[in-house]
Amino acid sequence: MTGADIVVQVIADEGLDVLFGYSGGAILPVYDALFRYNAEHARDDGGEPLPLIVPANEQGACFMAAGYARASGRVGVALVTSGPGATNAVTPVRDSMADSIPMVVICGQVPTAAIGTDAFQEAPIGTIMGACAKHVFLVTDAQTLEATLRTAFHIARSGRPGPVVVDIPKDVQNAPLVFHGARELPVRGYRTRLHAVQSATPDDRACAAFFDALAASGRPLIYAGGGIIAAEAARALREFAQTFGLPVVTTLMGIGGFDTTDPLALGMLGMHGTAYANYAMDDCDFVFALGARFDDRVVGVPDKFAPRARTIAQIDIDPAEIGKVKAVHWHHVGGLDVSLRALIAYGKRIGFTADRRAWHAHVEALKASHPMNFCRDSERIQPCAVIEAINRITGGQAIITTGVGQHQMWAAQYFDFRAPRRWLTSGSMGTMGFGLPAAIGAQFARRDLTVIDVDGDASIRMNIGELETVTTYGLPVKVVVLNNAGDGMVRQWQKLFFRGRFSASDKSLHKKDFVRAAQADGFEWARRLDDPNDLDATIADFLAFDGPAFLEVTIDPDAGVYPMVGPGASYAEMITGDWIPSRSAAAPAEAKPTGMF
Template identity: 75%
Template sequence: MSGAEVIVQVLADEGVGVLFGYSGGAILPVYDAVFRHNAEHPRADGNEAMRLVVPANEQGAGFMAAGYARASGRVGVAIVTSGPGATNMVTPVRDSMADSVPLVVICGQVGTAAIGSDAFQEAPVSNIMGACAKHVFLVTDATQLEATVRTAFTLARSGRPGPVVVDVPKDVQNAALPWHGSGELLLAGYRARLRAVEQSVLGDADCGAFFAALMRAERPLIYAGGGVIAAEASAALRAFVDEFGLPVTTTLMGLGSFDSTAPLALHLLGMHGTAYANYAVEDCDFVLALGARFDDRVAGVPDKFAPRAKFIAQLDIDPSEIGKVKPADWHHVGPLRRALERLTAYGRAHGMRPKLGAWHAHVAELKRVHAMNYDRASTLIQPYAVIEAINRHAQGNAIVSTGVGQHQMWAAQYFDFRAPRRWLTSGSMGTMGFGLPAAIGAQFAHPGKLVIDIDGDASIRMNIGELETVTTYGLPLKVVVLNNVGDGMVRQWQKLYFKGRFASSDKSLHRKDFVRAAQADGFAWAQRLERHDALEATIAAFLAFDGPAFLEVMIDPDAGVYPMVGPGASYAQMITGDFIASRAAPAAREPSTSNMF
């Protein structure tokens, strides 16, 4: 087989059914091998055995692969050419690394003899990607190609998931190679560390120490992160909560790990978390952190996070996260699902029943008094009302992707998330332009599900070329643009901390007609909503349309994201706005030296 054929056969063996990528000279052998593979393996349903989705830009391909991975739990695959093809993948790779998303990216590279000579479309992929990816391979020994590609999949999905990049020179793609059908690279150190983590179990003493602290607690709280979803541990979390009654609040990446409509759900915590979740964190005396890293958007000023917590327990697959930000009084490094199941079984067997009636009543009162709210009497279209209207139709079952900005936070706050892998967003990197291509990838992962991209007028501009990808492949994707004529989140900060100097964030002079752009790219249903009284009927028609649909909503340009924990402030000092009840004076709105944007 040629090296290119070896790559494609490994992809087939790994069960890859969808690829995302853009061709070019240095990757042509692989693209040709995909074409021939599909011709040689026809499917009865008429679809290609390995569908190759071509975006408008390689960055789009990376985010499509990431959206596919986030929505399915499988490894997403992107294939791009050398030079600019590879460098356009840097942002999706870093984004996936930051959010622990399993990707395999195969890049074409100039021939091995030309590496380092500044050849046409050469880029030092190993150097560039090495700081962004979980691992990078440059395959200069063709005999190692098969084992390398297979190992890339193992690395991407094992332990803490992440992106793995395989840089393949063109002569390696063309080399004649024997096919082995099995075998991976040794990676002795990684495999030893992985084996130690995966074989780690909670003993009776560990479980006993955990429950001794829990039974002393009066106000215990679970802080669930994206690691719960990555570990497929949502069912185990629900079983634990059903048994012991701990309320649950989730990070942005953890949304969906616990049914947000459940009585003990506190929804989102953190900088733009619900007021009642943040107040519960202020009040709790025991924190169980599950697959969460106490990042700056949640912990803010670490010393002020959960100030009354006498005991912090932490479960994670990554030993580097233990105690990194907040010291842990008890911890376990290992597979999260197995650890939760073990704790549940131990607690049940030993009759552990925390008496939390007063705490449950307190949490219910927090949810009632400090509920999410907004100006419902306004004649302007409120973005929160748009999300609520869509949510009434979706009922927590749609897959929701977002760009980055105010619309992202409104979606996180006002949508219900009843199950994992229905919320796709760029968390740690906060990458504008993520929403549309990620939604495309999710739609390929789940062709029969309702997939909605909630985007902003500034964010969607970043990858607006992918509107054509939606119609090219006939995807029934629903795209919503909440248009406030500018960079809304930046303007909110400028209003609060820079005395209203809207430097570069006001887009009122721009002349983008989003509806015509969508129509030009083939959207048969593309409308602009400008009247509040047409909201419900328009949303219903938009979601009911059988095919790609695009809706631009002209929202109140002064609508803000609240609650908001300002830089250097604690949850007790969060700004709740005019319509959410606060129990304390907000922090002074002065410029801060904090790095938290």
């Protein structure tokens, strides 16, 4: 087999059912091998076993692969060419690294002998991607190609997941090789560390110390992050919370890891978290952090975070996250699912019980006193009303993707999520343009679910070319654009912290007719909504349409995202806006410019 044939065969052996990529000279041997493989292994229905989805550009391809991985839990694969093809993949690779998403990006590269000569479409991908990916391979010895590819998939999915880049020179793709079917690289250090982490469960001594601290607490709170999703630990989390009576707050990346409709759920915490989640964190005396990295958008000022907590306990698969931001009193490095189940088993074995009625009553009072809300009698369409209308129909079962900005936070606040892998968003990197290609990848991963991209007018522009990809492949993706004619989140910061100096956020880009753009790209259902009286009927029609649908909603340009914890502020200083009651003196509507974002 040629090296290119081996690339395709390894992908097939991994059980992938779809690939994403954009062609170019340095990756053509692999594309040709894929064409031949699909022709030789055509299904009885005429379908291809490894369909290749072609996007508008390589960034879109990699975000599709990431959306596929986020929705399915499997490794997503993107095939891109050398030079600009590979550099266009940098942002999605870094995005996936920051959010711990398993992805393999296979890049073509100039022939081995030409590396370092500034050959046509050459780029030092190993150097560029080395700072962005979990691992990067440059295959200069063709005999190691098969083992390298299998190892790339192993590294991407194991431990703390992440993206792996495999850079393959064109001569390696064309080399005649023997296919072995099982080879992997030794990577002994990685495998040793991985085995140690995967086999680690808290022993009886550690469990006893944990439950001693839990017994001494009166107001314990679980702080669950994206690690719950990555570890497939949602069921264990639910059992632990319900067995021992601990309320749960989640990070942006942890949304869906705990059913948002559960009585113990407090929703998202942090800069734009629910007021009651943030107040609960202020009031708790025991924090149990699970797969959460104490991100700055959650913690803010570390010394002011969880000020009454006498104990902070932490479980994470990555030892680098233990105590990185906040000192912890109890910790365990290991897989979340097995670790939680070990704690549950120990707690049941010793008959652990605690009277949490007072704490539960306090949490319910916080929910009742500080509910999420917005202006419900405005003459303009409120974005949260749009999300509530969609949520009433989808009931927490749809897959929601987003771009980045105000619409992202409104979606996080007002949608219900009954299960993991229904909420797909760019968390740590905050990458505008993520939502639409991620929705495409998610729809390929979960053809049985409704996939909705909730986007903003500025964010969707970043990868608006992928509208054509939706219709080209006949995907029933629903796209809703909340249009406030500008960079809404930036404007909100400028209004609050820069005294209304709307530098470059009052966009001159107001002329695009999004509906006509969608129609030009093949959307048969494409409408604009600008009358609040038509909201419910339009949303129902939009979601009921059998096929791709595009809805632009002209929303109130002055609508803000609240609550909001400003830079350098604590949860006690949270700005709750006009519609959410605060339990402290109202924060000033305008603050001294800080230069922080």
